Structure formats: structure tokens, C-alpha cells
Amino acid sequence: MSNENSPETPNERKENMSQLTGKPESGQKNSSAQDPKPATHSLADVAAARTAKVGKPIAGLTGLTAKGIHAWFGKKHVLEDISMDFFSGTVTALIGPSGCGKSTFIRILNRMHEFIPTAALAGQVILDGKDVYDPGVDVTKIRLKVGMVFQKPNPFPSMTIKENVLSGLKLAQIKIENADELLESCLRRAGLWDEVKDRLDEYGGALSGGQQQRLCIARSLAVNPQVLLMDEPCSALDPGSTLRIEETIRELASSISIVIVTHNMQQAARVSDYTGFFLSDGGPGRLIESSSTSEIFTNPKEKRTEDYVSGRFG
Amino acid sequence: MTTTLPQAKSAPIPRVITTQPRFTDKVFRGVVTSGGLFSLALLGLIGFFLVYNGFEAIRAAGLGFITGFDWVDAIPEDGQPAAYGVGAMLYGTIVTGILAMIMGVPIAVGTALFLSYYAPQWLKKPMVVVVDVMAAIPSIVYGLWGYFVLMPHAEYWAKLIHKYFGFIPFFDMPAPVFTRSPFIAGLVLAIMITPIVTAVAREVFAQTPLERIQAAYALGATKWSMIKAVVIPYGRGGVIGGAMLGLGRALGETVAVYTVLNLVYDIRIEVLLSAGGSVASMIVNKFGEADRVELQALMAAGFVLFLVTLAVNFLANAIINKTARE
Amino acid sequence: MSQSVLLVKPEHPWKLTPKDLITDLLGALFTVVATLAIVGFSPLKGKLGFALTLIFMSIITATAVSWIKKDRKAAVNSSTTVLVYIAASFVIIALASVLYEIIRLGASQLSPGAMFTQDMSQTASESELTEGGLIHAVIGTAYIVTFATVLSTPIGILTALYIVEVKGRFAGLVRFFVQAMSGVPSIVAGLFIFAVWMVQLGNAYSAIAGAFALTVLMIPTVARTSEEVLKLIPSDLREAGLALGATQWRTVAMVVIPAAKSGLITAVILGIARVVGETAPLLLTIGGADAINLNPTQGNMSAFPYYVWKNLLIGSENAISRAWQGVFVLMVIVFIFFALARYFGAAKGSRRK
Numbered sequence: 001m002s003n004e005n006s007p008e009t010p011n012e013r014k015e016n017m018s019q020l021t022g023k024p025e026s027g028q029k030n031s032s033a034q035d036p037k038p039a040t041h042s043l044a045d046v047a048a049a050r051t052a053k054v055g056k057p058i059a060g061l062t063g064l065t066a067k068g069i070h071a072w073f074g075k076k077h078v079l080e081d082i083s084m085d086f087f088s089g090t091v092t093a094l095i096g097p098s099g100c101g102k103s104t105f106i107r108i109l110n111r112m113h114e115f116i117p118t119a120a121l122a123g124q125v126i127l128d129g130k131d132v133y134d135p136g137v138d139v140t141k142i143r144l145k146v147g148m149v150f151q152k153p154n155p156f157p158s159m160t161i162k163e164n165v166l167s168g169l170k171l172a173q174i175k176i177e178n179a180d181e182l183l184e185s186c187l188r189r190a191g192l193w194d195e196v197k198d199r200l201d202e203y204g205g206a207l208s209g210g211q212q213q214r215l216c217i218a219r220s221l222a223v224n225p226q227v228l229l230m231d232e233p234c235s236a237l238d239p240g241s242t243l244r245i246e247e248t249i250r251e252l253a254s255s256i257s258i259v260i261v262t263h264n265m266q267q268a269a270r271v272s273d274y275t276g277f278f279l280s281d282g283g284p285g286r287l288i289e290s291s292s293t294s295e296i297f298t299n300p301k302e303k304r305t306e307d308y309v310s311g312r313f314g
Numbered sequence: 315m316t317t318t319l320p321q322a323k324s325a326p327i328p329r330v331i332t333t334q335p336r337f338t339d340k341v342f343r344g345v346v347t348s349g350g351l352f353s354l355a356l357l358g359l360i361g362f363f364l365v366y367n368g369f370e371a372i373r374a375a376g377l378g379f380i381t382g383f384d385w386v387d388a389i390p391e392d393g394q395p396a397a398y399g400v401g402a403m404l405y406g407t408i409v410t411g412i413l414a415m416i417m418g419v420p421i422a423v424g425t426a427l428f429l430s431y432y433a434p435q436w437l438k439k440p441m442v443v444v445v446d447v448m449a450a451i452p453s454i455v456y457g458l459w460g461y462f463v464l465m466p467h468a469e470y471w472a473k474l475i476h477k478y479f480g481f482i483p484f485f486d487m488p489a490p491v492f493t494r495s496p497f498i499a500g501l502v503l504a505i506m507i508t509p510i511v512t513a514v515a516r517e518v519f520a521q522t523p524l525e526r527i528q529a530a531y532a533l534g535a536t537k538w539s540m541i542k543a544v545v546i547p548y549g550r551g552g553v554i555g556g557a558m559l560g561l562g563r564a565l566g567e568t569v570a571v572y573t574v575l576n577l578v579y580d581i582r583i584e585v586l587l588s589a590g591g592s593v594a595s596m597i598v599n600k601f602g603e604a605d606r607v608e609l610q611a612l613m614a615a616g617f618v619l620f621l622v623t624l625a626v627n628f629l630a631n632a633i634i635n636k637t638a639r640e
Numbered sequence: 641m642s643q644s645v646l647l648v649k650p651e652h653p654w655k656l657t658p659k660d661l662i663t664d665l666l667g668a669l670f671t672v673v674a675t676l677a678i679v680g681f682s683p684l685k686g687k688l689g690f691a692l693t694l695i696f697m698s699i700i701t702a703t704a705v706s707w708i709k710k711d712r713k714a715a716v717n718s719s720t721t722v723l724v725y726i727a728a729s730f731v732i733i734a735l736a737s738v739l740y741e742i743i744r745l746g747a748s749q750l751s752p753g754a755m756f757t758q759d760m761s762q763t764a765s766e767s768e769l770t771e772g773g774l775i776h777a778v779i780g781t782a783y784i785v786t787f788a789t790v791l792s793t794p795i796g797i798l799t800a801l802y803i804v805e806v807k808g809r810f811a812g813l814v815r816f817f818v819q820a821m822s823g824v825p826s827i828v829a830g831l832f833i834f835a836v837w838m839v840q841l842g843n844a845y846s847a848i849a850g851a852f853a854l855t856v857l858m859i860p861t862v863a864r865t866s867e868e869v870l871k872l873i874p875s876d877l878r879e880a881g882l883a884l885g886a887t888q889w890r891t892v893a894m895v896v897i898p899a900a901k902s903g904l905i906t907a908v909i910l911g912i913a914r915v916v917g918e919t920a921p922l923l924l925t926i927g928g929a930d931a932i933n934l935n936p937t938q939g940n941m942s943a944f945p946y947y948v949w950k951n952l953l954i955g956s957e958n959a960i961s962r963a964w965q966g967v968f969v970l971m972v973i974v975f976i977f978f979a980l981a982r983y984f985g986a987a988k989g990s991r992r993k
Contacts, residue, residue: 072650081648111654112532117435120650133653135660138710144534154525158547171535171543173713216529223534335888342889346806349798350814353859357821360828360856363835424727432724441728448735450978452917453826454945455742455967458952462960463741471688505734512731536717559823566825568920569949594827598923609839616831620824627823631816 046269047297063087063257064109064146064227069123070284071104073116078104080284082123084276086227091249091258093268093293096278096308101285102261105278106229109259110146111139127226144172147220151232153212155204155219162200164215168223182222189255190218191248210241217248221256228252230260234267246271265309269297277305361620368614371398371607379614380404385579385596387608398611400618402579406496406591407565407619410575413500413585414507414564419557422508426515426553431537431545449509453570460502461573468498472586486584494576496590502570507560514556514634518549551637558630566623568594593619667705671697698722746968749961755969759942761931765951765959774966776932777947780847781973783936784926784943785916787851788858793908795855796862800907803863804870805878805892815867822860829856830921838925845927847936850943853921858911865910869903870896906985913977917970919945944970 064086071079079101086092094102107113109125111132124131132142155164165183169176176182183200187193192214196207204215213233220228230249234242249258249271262268268275275297276290289296289305300306307313335343365372372379375398382399429441472492479485522545530540571592577599578589597612597619604612656664675693702722707715755773763772799818803811833853837843873896881891897904922928927940928950944966951963 068648070648070650110532112528114652114654115528115531120652122648122651135653135657138714139654140534140536140713142534143532148532150525150529150532152525154523154529156526156529156543156547167530167543168533171530171533171539173539173711173716219533338889339887342887342892343806343808346798346801347808349795350802350806350808351810352795353799353821353863354810354814354817356856356859357817357824359836360824360832363832363840364828367835367839421727421730424724425731428724428728432721433728441732444732444735447978448731450913450974451738452919452945452970452974454917454919454948455738455971458948458963458967459738459741462745463737467688470686474688508731508734536713538717538720539713541720562823566823566828568825568827569945573952594825594920597827597831598920601924613831613835616828620828623823623825623828624820627820628816630823631819635816 046266047294064259065126066105066109067124067126069105069108069125070121071101071108071113072118072120074118077284078280079108080286082285082287084287084290086257086259087274088226088257089254090273091253091260091271092274092276093272094259094261094276094278095263095265095268096285096288097280097313098263099285100278100280102278103231104285106148106231106259106261109227110143110148110229112143112148140172144168144223145225146227146229147223147225148229148231149213149216149220149233152236153209153216155207155212155215157203157205159204160201161196161204161207161215164204165218165222168219172223174223186218186221189221189248189252190214191244191251192218208241210237210244213237213241213245214248217245217252221252225256227257227259230258232261232263235263242267265297269293277302277308279304279308361617364613364617364620368610368612368617371611371614372617375399375611379611380618383579383581385600385611387605396607396611398608398614400593400596400615402581403577403591403593403596403615404618404622405581406575406577407593407622409585410496410499410503410571410590410592411561411564413496414503415557415561416504417500418504418507418560419511421504422511422556422560423515423553425508426512426519427541427545429512429516430519431541445509445512448505449513453506453567456502456506457570457573460498460570464502465493465498465574468501469493472497476586484583484585487587488584489587491588492586494574494588494590496575496585496587499571499575499590499592500585502574503564503567506567506570507564510563511553511556511560514559515549515553518552518556518637519545522548551633555630555632555634555637558626558633562623562626562630565626566594566619567592568598571595572598663705667701671701674701695726698726742964742968742971745961746964746966746971750965750968755965759930759932760947761929765954765962766956767958769958769961769965772962774944774947774962774969776929776942777944777966779932779934780926780929780941780943780946781916783847783941784850784854784922785912787848787936788854788915789908789912791851791855792858792862792911796859796907796911797866797904799859799863800866800870801892803867805888805896818860818863818867821856822864824856824860825920826857826918827920827924829853830924832856833921834924844938845925845940846938847926847933847941850922850926850941851936853925854915854918857918857921858915861911861914862907865907866900866904869900869907872903873899902984906981909977909981909984913974913981916977917945917974919949922946923949944973 066082066084066086069079069082070077082105084092094105096102104113108121113119113121121133125133127142127145130137132139132146156167159167162183163170165186166179168174169179169182184193184197187196192211195211196202196215204212207215213236217228217233234245237245246267249260252258253273260268260272272293274291275293277288277296277300278285279288280286289300289302291301295301296305297309300309374396375382378397378399380399381401382397383402384397384399385403386397425441425445429438429445433441469492472495475497476485476487476492480487526544526548527540530544535543572595575590575592575595576588577591577596579591580589582589593615597615600608600612671694675690675697678693678697679690699719699722702718703715706718749769751770754770756775756778758771758773759776760772760774761776765772799814802808803815803818808814830853833849833856837849837852838845843849877895877899878891881895882888886894922943922945926943926946928946929940929942933939933941948963948966948970951959951966
């Protein structure tokens with residue numbers, strides 16, 4: 001396609017990419033209108049449109065930083081030298097082929113990695129200026145500040161919807177004044193309030209998959225985390241629920257940082273402000289490139305990134 | 315474009331497939347089926363023969379067989395008929411069984427939790443072997459150990475309990491005889507049923523869905539709050555089933571109870587007192603010198619025991635099977 | 641770039657640091673000291689007093705430490721952790737005591753020469769332990785258990801085959817009944833055989849009567865374990881056999897059973913281990929002889945549990961010693977079968993799903 005030795009112009013690259021994705025180029029205002037039908041956007045357009053909506057991120061301070069993270073399972077080195085900043089008020093997507101350590105990475109962020117008997121790590125995870133792996137740190141408190149939503153919705157079936165949302169408080173034995181207010185606020189932020197407000201005393205298992213996942217989001221919000229980690233939250237759901245949850249993520253981003261692992265590049269382009277691309281060539285997974293989403297999708301610096309986001313592999 | 319729409323077809327009729335098994339297979343199935351049904355029939359036969367032989371005794375005593383407390387042989391010279399009643403012994407069986415559950419189930423569930431969630435990796439396997447070995451020890455060994463080793467200690471504990479808690483009617487002592495009491499029998503039985511309950515509880519805990527456990531931890535739960543929120547609600551049914559299996563075993567135990575329980579044909583609520591009973595021990599006690607009439611009564615007693623343990627085991631297995639399917 | 645030498649070492653920052661261990665050790669030390677102090681200065685005495693105080697102080701110390709270092713949630717967690725450890729310790733202590741006493745009381749005065757060559761027909765139980773032996777019990781147990789195994793193995797395995805392979809109309813019912821049958825008290829099994837074999841059919845005490853009673857107890861064990869083992873065989877194997885044109889019977893006999901062989905052996909051995917120590921059914925069926933009886937169908941027969949029982953009832957010092965010796969030898973036999981079962985079971989991998 002393009003000659004590797006001569007640098008492409010951004011426009012050329014855009015055209016090339018749109019040819020690869022098979023979608024007509026229509027982001028530019030002055031493009032010749034070949035097809036009058038409403039064009040499907042290329043990934044680049046989606047990403048570009050996304051960045052336009054969000055203002056500048058609030059850097060540093062209450063964000064989360066990973067420094068030099070390595071991970072092992074026994075002797076197998078699965079993550080190598082990952083350093084990333086997660087800014088507060090933003091959504092960061094982690095993309096890459098399966099098996100390159102993205103899920104392992106986010107489990108290192110909320111100290112769930114250590115449950116696996118052969119797990120080991122190196123590096124630091126800085127939250128509020130302190131390393132969460134410092135000796136003497138109360139690990140349960142870390143998990144209150146860094147919450148997680150899993151791939152398969154897992155509400156507690158023995159609890160009602162109301163009890164599920166408030167279960168985090170019960171487990172942490174946190175007492176609050178007005179539980180009902182918190183309940184409504186969390187369910188509203190998760191986009192579930194209208195659908196369940198009349199049946200808060202029903203059991204969690206009666207909801208659909210998408211509703212269950214939003215219930216899990218509400219449950220994570222109840223303990224007031226600073227960061228919410230999401231491990232492929234939509235991969236077990238139908239497209240309608242997926243869109244609902246992506247809306248929820250966008251709304252949540254204003255008050256809390258979100259890190260989302262996803263296989264779906266379109267989702268990453270739709271939802272995130274920043275993107276990190278992971279890749280493993282049979283060895284440990286590495287962070288190939290990490291920058292704003294529009295950069296990754298329109299102007300990736302690494303060839304491997306470009307190959308991945310243009311669908312050449314993965 | 316001339317396409318004639320096809321007439322609405324009637325719904326397709328599924329074909330009936332018949333497979334005639336070959337002769338060897340028919341023989342095979344026949345042999346296997348009779349083996350299986352034999353087992354089924356055996357249970358029924360047990361009940362039948364016990365009733366058949368104990369019929370006279372039950373007929374003579376009527377409902378009094380269950381409610382009567384005396385076990386009196388006939389005295390032909392005085393013209394006094396035999397009066398056989400298992401009431402006191404049945405009460406004793408049930409009391410020792412319940413005591414065994416009260417003392418044994420918490421230890422067993424604690425051990426199961428230990429093995430599933432607390433034990434360090436190097437301790438797990440040896441501990442499982444410990445529990446399995448406990449299950450393999452024959453009951454007569456527990457009977458001997460219970461009498462010669464445990465009872466002196468248990469007697470001391472019983473005295474202490476009476477001293478500090480004697481105001482509760484259960485722990486009162488009309489006469490200061492602390493040996494061979496329902497309490498001690500319950501203690502020995504508790505140790506004997508621990509392996510069964512632990513094994514069932516462990517199986518149940520092992521099946522707790524990992525995703526719920528992870529969800530609880532991700533919300534900042536400690537190990538115990540996770541267990542309380544996820545494992546116990548999930549495993550409650552299975553553990554109850556396991557406890558009932560233990561109860562069934564305790565109700566039917568014979569020689570382990572015989573040595574550490576003094577048979578007294580009376581119902582008392584004082585569990586520390588050397589007076590109690592158990593249908594199984596009574597049968598063994600009376601069997602050697604029983605005449606024909608008394609033998610019939612013993613058969614009837616065995617039938618009663620059979621029914622009680624059968625009911626408990628049916629219930630236990632039903633609970634376990636139900637929760638296993640969920 | 642990807643060949644960079646690894647300068648970073650794997651760490652486990654969540655594992656207990658030496659600092660944590662020191663805190664734990666201090667806590668344990670404090671617990672013991674406090675216990676000794678309380679036991680010394682209060683009416684609580686003796687092993688029980690010490691044990692109870694120790695338990696109480698452990699819980700208090702662990703809870704207090706966690707409450708001070710962290711918060712209430714951690715304190716509750718610590719106290720339940722201590723309770724769980726205590727439960728497990730009870731179990732270990734109970735088993736240790738049983739095994740210790742068996743060895744102490746049973747193995748101290750063994751005289752293997754006499755034990756395995758003589759019976760008790762010429763010796764009274766009260767006599768010195770160098771006289772008399774238990775060979776009659778060995779022979780009896782051997783007869784009875786062998787016969788019971790021969791009877792119950794085919795029936796048990798056939799039952800398992802019915803439930804898993806043939807899956808007949810009554811399979812669910814059979815399964816449920818077999819489960820229930822494993823809860824039948826051993827004395828009821830003895831009474832049943834007594835009612836049928838001796839009362840109804842008029843036979844006297846004999847070894848086979850005992851064997852019948854043990855069969856009733858063995859069948860459920862063999863059937864249930866075999867069923868679990870057969871269920872573990874993946875259905876692909878059966879389908880492969882049938883797809884090759886084999887009949888069901890050939891598939892089962894030549895594919896399934898060889899694959900399940902070690903598991904089935906385990907099932908039988910477990911059945912044997914279960915019944916070799918059963919006492920109550922034998923008390924009603926074999927008569928408990930003192931002499932060697934080589935005829936399994938006639939005449940009173942002895943067996944290990946009966947031998948122990950008889951001596952226990954006699955109650956004199958030497959008799960009790962004999963009882964313990966019998967227990968010791970019985971336990972050795974049980975352990976051998978137990979170890980065999982684990983060996984064969986392990987060869988097939990875990991029996992658990």
C-alpha cells in the first residue's frame with residue numbers, strides 16, 4: 001500500500017485506512033460526495049468525533065499511575081514493563097489481541113492478581129501518591145477505591161436488587177446515613193433506576209443480561225471508588241445493552257476515572273479518551289503505544305498499532 | 315416470473331426410529347437390569363422381613379410399642395404378659411443423635427471452611443488425609459477409645475458443666491453418676507460423624523461459583539465477609555444435607571454407643587446423667603438371651619430404627635441432590 | 641530490543657513480611673503468657689481449663705490486634721479465622737489421640753509368634769498375653785470379607801452399570817434407593833440376615849451368614865463409587881466404540897470398563913475397608929467362636945471385631961489388652977486397604993469433578 005520509507009501525510013493515511021476498513025471516507029467536509037447515503041464512519045472518524053466532545057483531561061492528582069509493571073505466573077513472564085497514567089475524569093481503553101495480558105494488568109491495579117497462587121509482580125501502582133503494594137496497606141481499602149466490573153455479570157443471587165447495590169457497604173461494614181438516597185443515585189448513574197425503581201425488592205437474578213451488568217456497575221459505584229476497572233463488560237451482552245452501557249460509561253466519566261479492557265475496537269473508539277495498545281509476540285505482553293484515542297486511530301506512531309487498528313491482524 | 319406458491323404443506327411427521335437391540339445386547343441389558351433391580355429390591359426386602367418377623371410383637375403392643383417405655387419379659391408363672399416398648403430407647407437414640415449434631419456439625423463445617431479457604435497449600439493434602447482416615451476407623455475402635463480414653467476426660471468436663479450450668483434442667487444431676495451418659499455418647503458420635511459432614515460441606519464449598527467470590531473481593535470484602543455473603547448462602551442447602559447424613563449415621567450407630575451409654579428404660583432430660591438409651595445398643599444388649607417372643611420384639615425395634623434412619627437419609631439425599639442441581 | 645536482559649525480579653508484596661510475622665509471634669506469645677497467668681491465678685485448672693483459656697485468649701488477642709491495626713471489619717475476620725483454625729485443630733487432636741492410644745495400648749505387648757498361630761480355644765482371656773492368639777479371628781475375617789466381596793462386587797458394579805450405561809426406566813429410582821441404602825444401620829443389616837437366613841430358613845450361626853450381612857452393607861458403597869467412576873468416563877469413548885459398529889455390551893466391556901478399571905478397583909477396596917471393621921452385624925450372625933473353624937458354612941466363626949468385642953465384655957486387665965491388640969491389628973489391616981484404595985484412586989487422577 002504505502003511505501004514504508006516515505007512518510008505519509010495524515011490525509012493519505014486516512015484514505016489508506018478507510019480503504020482497508022472498506023468504509024467510505026466521509027469525515028472530511030470537502031470530500032467529494034460519491035455516495036449520498038449516510039456514510040458509516042471509519043474508526044478514525046469515530047475516534048476523532050469522540051475527542052471533539054471531551055474537554056481537556058484533568059492530569060495527575062487523583063489519578064492512578066502504573067510504573068514499570070511486570071507480571072509472572074510461576075516462571076512465565078506475562079507482562080513486561082507497563083507504565084501508564086490514568087487521568088481522573090477520563091476513560092482509558094486497553095486494546096489488543098486476546099492473551100496479551102490486558103486482564104492481568106487491570107487485576108494488578110486493584111490487587112486481584114495476587115489471588116492466583118503462582119502470581120508475582122514487579123513495579124508500582126500509585127494511587128493518591130502512595131504505592132498500593134506498600135507493606136502495611138490495607139488491601140480491602142484499595143479495592144474500595146479501585147472498583148471492578150467483570151465480563152460476566154455477577155450479581156449476588158441471594159440478594160434483592162436493593163441489597164445488591166448496597167452489598168459493597170455491607171461487606172465493608174460502612175455505615176451511612178441515607179441508604180435509599182445512595183441507592184437511587186447509584187442506580188441512576190448506572191442508568192438502571194427507571195427500569196427497576198418499582199421492583200427493588202426483587203431478586204437480582206430476574207433481570208436481563210444488560211440490566212444485570214448495570215446492576216453490577218451500580219453496586220461498584222456504591223462504595224464511591226475513584227477508579228472503575230471494567231474487564232470486557234459488554235462482551236457477554238447483546239448490541240442494544242452494549243450501547244446502553246457505553247452511554248453509561250460516558251456519563252460516569254465526568255465524575256470518576258474508567259479503565260476498560262475491550263476487544264471491540266469500535267467500542268474503544270466510541271467510548272474512550274485515551275487508548276493503550278497491548279501486544280505479545282509469544283513472550284510477555286508489552287504496551288506498544290499509549291496516547292489519546294484519536295491519535296491511536298488516526299495517526300498511530302507504531303506500525304504494529306496501525307496494523308492492528310486497521311484490521312490487518314487480531 | 316411465474317412461480318406458483320406451493321400449497322401449505324402439513325407439518326412434517328417425525329419418523330419413528332426403532333432399534334432392535336441385538337441378542338447379546340438384550341442379554342447384557344437383562345443381566346445389568348436385574349443387578350440394578352436387585353439392589354432396589356434389597357431395600358424393600360429388608361423392610362419386609364423385619365416387619366414380617368416383628369409383626370407379632372407390634373400387633374400385641376399396638377401403638378404402645380412406640381410409646382411404651384418398658385422392656386419387660388413375660389413372666390409365665392405370674393401370668394404377666396411381655397410388654398415391649400421402644401419409646402425410651404427411641405428417645406435416647408434421637409437425643410444422642412441431636413447431641414452429636416450440635417457438637418459435631420460446627421466443628422465439621424469449620425474444618426471444611428478451613429480446608430477450602432484458609433489452609434495453606436502445604437497443609438491441605440495432609441489435612442484431607444486426616445479427615446479420610448477418621449472416616450475409615452471402624453466404630454468399635456471409637457467405642458473402645460471412647461470408653462477408655464475419652465470418658466475420664468468427658469466425665470471431668472461433665473462435672474464442670476454441672477457445676478457452672480447446673481441450673482439449666484438439662485444439666486441437672488439427680489444422682490452424681492457422670493459416666494456413660496448421653497453427653498459422652500453424643501461426643502463420641504460427634505467425632506464419628508465429623509468426616510462425613512466435612513466431606514459433603516467441602517464438596518459444596520468447592521462448587522461455589524468463582525465469579526461471585528471475585529465480585530465480593532472486588533468490592534473490598536475480607537475473607538470472612540466474602541464467606542458470609544457468597545459461600546454460606548450458596549452452600550447452605552448442601553451443608554444441611556450433609557449434617558442430616560451425619561445424623562442418620564449417628565442414629566444407627568451401635569457398638570460405639572454401647573460402651574459409653576448406660577441403658578436405662580426411662581426418659582430423662584438430664585444429658586449428663588448416666589442414663590440413656592439407643593435402640594441399636596438395646597438390640598445388641600438383649601439379643602444374646604432373647605427367647606422367641608423377645609426376638610420378635612427386637613425385630614420390630616430394628617424395623618422402627620430402619621424406618622427412622624431411612625426417613626432421615628431420604629431427606630438428606632433429597633436436599634443434597636436438589637442443591638447439587640442448582 | 642526484545643532481547644533485553646531481564647533486570648527486574650518477581651516479587652510478592654502481598655505475602656507476609658517478617659515484620660508481620662513478628663507481630664503475629666508477639667501476639668501468640670502474649671496469648672500463651674496471659675493464659676498461663678489466668679490459669680495460675682484462677683480456679684480454672686487442668687488440661688481443660690488451660691485449653692479453654694487458650695482458645696478464649698487467642699480469639700481476644702487476634703480480634704484486638706486487628707481492631708487496633710485496622711478496623712472492625714478486620715477484627716471480625718480475625719476472630720472467625722481463629723475459630724476456623726480451632727475447629728480444624730479439634731479434628732487433628734481427636735485423630736491423633738485415637739491413633740496414639742491404639743499404638744500405645746495395642747502394640748506394646750505384642751507377641752506375634754503366639755498371636756498368629758494360636759486361637760483362644762485352650763486359653764482363657766485372663767491369662768497372660770503370651771498365651772493364646774487371634775489366628776481364628778484372622779481366618780474368620782478372611783473368609784467373611786472375601787465371601788462378601790465376591791457377592792457384592794458384581795451386584796454393585798452391575799447396579800452402577802444399570803444407572804450409568806443402560807440408563808433404564810428405573811435408573812433414577814435405583815440411584816436414590818442405593819443412596820438411601822448406604823444409610824442403613826449395620827445392625828439392621830444384621831437383623832435382616834438373621835430374620836431371613838436363620839429364623840426363616842432355620843440355619844445356625846456361620847461365616848456365610850456374616851458375609852451376607854456384610855454384603856448388604858458393601859453393595860451401596862461399591863455401587864456409588866463405581867457410579868461416580870463410570871460417570872467420569874467421557875461419552876466420546878462410548879460414542880467412538882458405537883461408531884465403530886460395536887454393540888453396547890462390547891463397548892461397555894471392552895472400552896468403558898478397561899478405562900474405568902482402576903476406579904472400579906478403588907470402589908471395591910473402599911467397600912472392603914468399610915466392612916472389615918463392622919461389628920454389629922457379625923454379633924447377630926456368626927456366633928463368635930474361640931477356636932479355629934475352617935468351615936465357612938457351618939459352625940460358629942470368629943472375626944476381628946467379634947474378638948475385640950468378646951474381650952471387651954470380659955473386662956479383665958489381660959482381656960482388655962487383648963482387645964486393644966485386636967484393634968491394633970485390625971487398624972493395620974484397614975490402613976493397608978485404605979492405602980491401596982488411595983494408590984489405585986490416585987492412578988486414575990482425582991475422583992472429584
